[in-house]
Amino acid sequence: MTDSTLIPSLDQVADRIEDLMARHRLPSVSLAIAQGDRVEARGFGMADLRGRPATGDTPYLLASVTKPVVATLCVMLAERGLIDLDEPLADRLPWLDRQRPGRAGRPTARQALNHSAGFGRYWDFAYDEEPLGIERAADRYGVLIHAPGTRFEYANLGYGVLEPWLAAATGHPLGELLERYLFGPLGLGSGAYGPGAGGADAAVPYTAERHVPYPTITTSHPAASMAWMSAADLARFGLTHTYGSAVLAPGSAAAVRTPGLEDGERYGLGLNVRHPDGVEVLAHAGDMCGVGASLAILPEFGVSAAAVVNQTGSFAPARTACEILLETLVSHIGPEEDTTSPKPVPAGEWAGQVATPFGAVPLRAEVDGAGSVWIEVAGSGRVQARVEEDESYDVMLAAELQLPTPDALRASPWLELALDVGDDRLAGSARAVKHGESGDRVGNCLTHWCELERVR
Numbered sequence: 001m002t003d004s005t006l007i008p009s010l011d012q013v014a015d016r017i018e019d020l021m022a023r024h025r026l027p028s029v030s031l032a033i034a035q036g037d038r039v040e041a042r043g044f045g046m047a048d049l050r051g052r053p054a055t056g057d058t059p060y061l062l063a064s065v066t067k068p069v070v071a072t073l074c075v076m077l078a079e080r081g082l083i084d085l086d087e088p089l090a091d092r093l094p095w096l097d098r099q100r101p102g103r104a105g106r107p108t109a110r111q112a113l114n115h116s117a118g119f120g121r122y123w124d125f126a127y128d129e130e131p132l133g134i135e136r137a138a139d140r141y142g143v144l145i146h147a148p149g150t151r152f153e154y155a156n157l158g159y160g161v162l163e164p165w166l167a168a169a170t171g172h173p174l175g176e177l178l179e180r181y182l183f184g185p186l187g188l189g190s191g192a193y194g195p196g197a198g199g200a201d202a203a204v205p206y207t208a209e210r211h212v213p214y215p216t217i218t219t220s221h222p223a224a225s226m227a228w229m230s231a232a233d234l235a236r237f238g239l240t241h242t243y244g245s246a247v248l249a250p251g252s253a254a255a256v257r258t259p260g261l262e263d264g265e266r267y268g269l270g271l272n273v274r275h276p277d278g279v280e281v282l283a284h285a286g287d288m289c290g291v292g293a294s295l296a297i298l299p300e301f302g303v304s305a306a307a308v309v310n311q312t313g314s315f316a317p318a319r320t321a322c323e324i325l326l327e328t329l330v331s332h333i334g335p336e337e338d339t340t341s342p343k344p345v346p347a348g349e350w351a352g353q354v355a356t357p358f359g360a361v362p363l364r365a366e367v368d369g370a371g372s373v374w375i376e377v378a379g380s381g382r383v384q385a386r387v388e389e390d391e392s393y394d395v396m397l398a399a400e401l402q403l404p405t406p407d408a409l410r411a412s413p414w415l416e417l418a419l420d421v422g423d424d425r426l427a428g429s430a431r432a433v434k435h436g437e438s439g440d441r442v443g444n445c446l447t448h449w450c451e452l453e454r455v456r
Contacts (some may be wrong), residue, residue, distance in 0.1 A: 007035055010042040013324050017044050020324075027206050028054035031307040033325045034240075036244070041232035047203040047310065049211060056232045059190040059198040060308035061205060061217070062314075063286030065234070065293040066227035067159055069191075070174070071113050071270025073182050073238060074162070075252045083169045085110040086194060089161055092168035095135055096161065101355035101449035102143035109165060111148050112158035113269045114260025118144035119155035120429040120447030121418075123225075125289055127441065128215045134160045137220035140357035140407070143449045145429045146392075152264040152353075153392040160221030173240045174223060179438070186247070188237060190230040198228035203310040205290020209313075212440045214290040225288060231306045238297040238304025241271070241282055257282065265335075265391060271297070272335070280331045287315035289442045294318035296326060296333040296417035304328065312437050343394035343421045344371055344389055352452030354430040358405045362429070365397070365417075365452060375399045378413065385417075393418040393428050403448075408432035411443035417450060426452040 010017075010031070021029055021044055041056025062069070088106035090096035097106070107117035122141050124131055132140070142157055162172045168361045170177060175193040183191030190254035192198055195218045205214040219225055229237065240247045241256060248256070257280075259266040259273050266273045271282040280300055286293040292314030295303045307321035319334055326333065350365040354377075364376040365385075374382040375397060383399045390396035401415040402408055412432035419428040430450035434443025 007033055008328070010040050014042075014044070016324055017321060020317055020320060021045055023316065024311075026314060026317060027310050028058075029057055029307060029309050029317070029321055030054050030058055030060060030203070030231040031321050031325065032056055032231040032235035034239050034304045035302055035427060039232055039236055040233065041230070046205070049204070049206070054310075057190065057230045059192065059202040059228045059230050060293065060310060061198060061202070061291045062227045062229055062234070062293045062308070062377070063225055063288040063291050064156075065284050065286040065295050066223065066225050066336060068230075068270035068284050068295065069178070069182065070159060070162065070223050070229045071239065071256070072237075072248075073178055074109065074113060074166070075248060075256060076181050077166070077170065079249055079252050079391060080289045083109065083166065085113070087169075089165050092165050093161060095139060096142065098139060099144045102145055103147045105144050105148040107144070107148035109162060110269070111260065112155075112162055114267050115152050115154050115158060115265075116149050116260045117155060117158045117354065118146040118148045118150070118153075119157045120153060121155065121431060121445055122157045122221070122447050123288070124220050124444040124446070125442055126218045126246065128311040129218070131218050131220040134220050139343055141446050141448070143355075143447065144450065145447065149260075151392060152261050152267060155263075156221040156224040159224035162445050163223040178227070186240065188229060190228065190233045192228040193287060194222060194226055197226070203308070206311050207290065207437055207440045208312045208314075208439065209437065217289050225286075226346070231308050234293075234295055234306035234308065235304045238295055238306060240300070242295050242299045242302045242304065244302045246260060257442060274333070274335065276330055277334070278442075281333050283333045285315040285319055285334075287313060287383040292316075292318045294322045294333075296322045298326065298329055299388070309405060312442060319320040338389065338391070340389060342389045342396065344423055345373060345387075345395060345397075345419075345426065346401050346423065346454070347371075350426055350452040352426070352450065354403060355449040356403060356405045357407075361403055361405070363450065363452060365426070373397050375401060375417070377401050378404055390418045395419055395423040403430070403432045405432070407444070407446055411441070412446055413443070419450070424454045
């Protein structure tokens with residue numbers, strides 16, 4: 001454990017946090033740092049722009065920082081013999097065994113936790129209405145783009161299906177399990193789970209441009225996105241994963257810090273595992289409708305830092321706030337800069353289809369000698385695509401094209417083809433997606449199996 005004088009007080013960094021808020025037009029930032037018995041937390045700005053200030057104890061929606069919370073619960077339950085992390089999810093959820101396009105396989109709970117289950121990228125959000133629900137979402141979009149255990153791809157659906165699997169394995173709903181085994185025993189009084197569960201004192205989530213408040217947000221994958229906690233409690237939770245903690249048995253703690261795959265993103269059970277400057281950092285960020293969050297844990301120093309924001313697109317400022325708190329110990333907590341380039345797609349003409357739950361959609365691509373790419377969907381006319389990098393595939397082709405399916409037409413106006421490149425075959429995922437927040441709402445990302453063959 002490091003000398004506590006290396007950890008700044010929040011008064012020492014207050015001016016820098018206020019400057020961060022001003023530069024990004026943030027309604028509020030709540031942050032905390034914890035070491036041993038010391039937890040210092042403070043809020044800046046307004047949890048509710050109608051006049052309620054943020055504090056260090058204000059509950060915020062955690063977005064994807066829900067994942068380390070749920071993963072830690074799973075490790076605790078496995079220690080008690082209540083679940084087996086290496087059990088195939090379909091053993092208790094037979095609807096996962098339904099035939100779908102894509103790869104074959106039966107992913108395990110552990111693979112869902114470390115994002116190697118084979119699912120593609122996915123998110124959905126609904127506002128004051130019912131979402132698809134996890135079984136329907138998995139039935140339509142739970143295609144295995146990769147064989148389980150072979151590749152990292154960040155997948156909300158993997159965590160989404162853990163919720164009914166946990167209920168089937170234990171006989172108790174996820175919210176009850178979190179309260180019984182995690183929130184209650186660790187004294188995380190602000191901890192809550194589910195749409196609107198943060199209560200009347202929670203920070204109001206706002207849009208980025210106009211600061212319009214979001215209505216109640218629901219999703220088909222709450223186990224990936226719907227925990228609530230204050231910055232103070234989130235920093236306390238982080239101490240669970242420091243070397244001085246006795247909450248997890250040594251073998252369980254080591255499993256959390258062990259990446260599921262050596263290649264690609266190093267991700268353990270619910271936490272990114274990084275070593276900037278030779279310092280072990282366990283971290284996770286979250287960003288969705290009206291919220292951003294960052295958690296950073298330095299296990300060898302016994303230190304945890306947390307920052308939460310009530311504005312869409314704010315995970316980067318939340319991460320910066322954590323880096324300000326930890327700068328005497330480590331230079332950064334985010335990923336290293338990726339210097340890889342997309343793999344070129346061979347010149348020629350390609351034809352195939354997107355396998356949607358509403359039927360196959362014809363797809364064509366044309367690549368010229370300079371590497372420029374045009375895409376055509378269902379005979380609608382070709383559109384030039386951007387060639388981009390994707391951490392889980394050889395290349396991504398992005399275009400302002402919409403898949404003509406009912407779900408895509410609802411809230412996913414663009415197309416991304418994330419593909420592995422062969423001499424005569426392109427295969428991977430076709431994502432109907434909405435980025436940004438046009439119309440003051442975050443949209444959806446729907447992944448489908450996609451395959452093209454060279455025709456000329």
